[in-house]
Structure formats: C-alpha cells, structure tokens
Amino acid sequence: MSGDSFLDYVLDQLSGLSGLEARRMFGAHGLYRDGVFFAIVDDGRLYFKTDEPTREEYRRRGMGPFQPTPKQTLKTYYEVPADVLEDDEALALWAEGAVRVARES
Numbered sequence: 266m267s268g269d270s271f272l273d274y275v276l277d278q279l280s281g282l283s284g285l286e287a288r289r290m291f292g293a294h295g296l297y298r299d300g301v302f303f304a305i306v307d308d309g310r311l312y313f314k315t316d317e318p319t320r321e322e323y324r325r326r327g328m329g330p331f332q333p334t335p336k337q338t339l340k341t342y343y344e345v346p347a348d349v350l351e352d353d354e355a356l357a358l359w360a361e362g363a364v365r366v367a368r369e370s
Contacts, residue, residue: 313363
C-alpha cells in the first residue's frame, strides 16, 4: 500500500473521530485532533503517542517505537498493532487514549 493510500486508509478507519486532520511533516504525516498532535503515519505504519502506562500494552503486543532514522528513536510514539488498525472501533479507542496522553504531556 503506498504512503498516501495508507494515510487514506487510516483516516477512513478514524472517520468517526471529529476534528481530525493530517499534516505533512518531514516526509511523514502527523495526525491532529482539534489541534492536538497525537499520531504519526510513516512508511505504511501508524504510531500513537504513549505514556508509561499505555506504552506497556504496545510492548506486550511486540510493538516498537517510531524510528525516523536508524540513529533516532522517538520513544513516546509506538506502532499500532495490525489487529487494532483493522478494527475501526478499537482504533478509535486507542486514538482517543493517544489524544489524552498528548493533551496531558
């Protein structure tokens, strides 16, 4: 799936969330809800903002942090598991959690 078609897929899966927009950033896309940056779409993958309590679920599922380059890791953004990505209701819940974390940080 090309980058733009994956972004379109993610936006379609999250279409139930109000105030959602995608902005281009450094070759990737940032997702914002009501102006709050909470997700990154890059290279056919979706990453949500996490904190220590929420990050544990991502790790338990074997997901890793966002690495824009081999030498750089953003440890607060973790890849969303495929089963969550494919379930729009679950994805919306995880997205709402990521928005909450982003607002609180």
